[in-house]
Amino acid sequence: MKKVMLKLLSAAAMVGMVATSAQADEAAMAAAGAEVFKRCQACHSTDxxxxxxxxxxxxxxxxxxxxxxxxxxxxxxxxxxxxxxxxNLRKWVSDNTKLVPGTRMRHVSITDPAEQDYLIAYLKTL
Ligand code: HEC
Structure with missing residues (x-):
């Protein structure tokens, strides 16, 4: 009986750990995205x-x-x-002038999918 309880407890602890690490991942992605966003900040205010x-x-x-x-x-x-x-945000940051020919935004080209992930994670926090 004690063994079963221990197993249950450790399973619960593991579930808890998974949830926390997923949240930590998201925070880490957003933090990385804030770095990528430095390329946008000159023109886009966030404060x-x-x-x-x-x-x-x-x-x-x-x-x-x-x-x-x-x-x-x-x-x-x-x-x-x-x-x-x-x-659409991925397409925009990889080639905004291709997605919307005639846009006033200067051409940007963030084509690395990981950087796009980070940037979007960051934009979601705004
Ligand atoms: C040189 C200045 C400049 C830079 C750098 C810049 N933008 Fe823009 N952005 C603009 C302007 C100007 C517009 C409006 C475009 C239009 O009206 O066609 C715009 C529009 C946008 C829009 C559309 C918003 C809406 O309300 O529809 C998004 C999304 C966007 N920018 C994201 C970004 C991201 C992400 C970056 C960095 C990778 C970035 N921009 C870099 C000037 C800039």
């Missing part, structure tokens, strides 16, 4: 919901493209009909 040279990216994951008030988006982005799903 508030203010627009800078580029629109605020707070809450961007899942948002409709060109949907913030008080930002002068390009006609191209306004007409794009895109929603910022993870998939």
């Amino acid at each position: 508030s919901s203010k627009n800078a040279f580029g629109p605020s990216l707070i809450g961007v994951v899942g948002r409709e493209a060109a949907s913030l008030p008080r930002f002068a988006y390009s006609e191209a982005l306004k007409q794009s009909g895109i929603t910022w799903t993870e998939d």
Whole structure:
């Protein structure tokens, strides 16, 4: 009986450990993403919901493209009909001018899938 209890306890401890390490992974990914985001920061503000040279990216994951008030988006982005799903964000950061020809955003090229993962994990925290 004691043995069974011990087994149950250690199983519970293991489940707990898995959950914590998944959370730690996410935090580590977001931290790595903050590094990648340094390439975006010159134009995109994160300390508030203010627009800078580029629109605020707070809450961007899942948002409709060109949907913030008080930002002068390009006609191209306004007409794009895109929603910022993870998939579209990957395409955007790997080649934004290909996804939306005529966008005002300077060309960026983050093609490494790991870097894209980190960046998206970070954007989700905004
Ligand atoms: C040189 C300035 C600049 C840099 C660097 C830059 N952006 Fe942008 N970004 C803009 C501008 C300007 C727009 C608006 C584009 C338009 O209206 O066509 C924009 C738009 C966006 C949008 C669409 C937002 C919306 O509300 O629809 C996303 C997402 C985005 N940028 C992500 C990024 C990421 C991620 C990076 C870094 C890898 C980055 N940008 C780097 C200037 C920049």
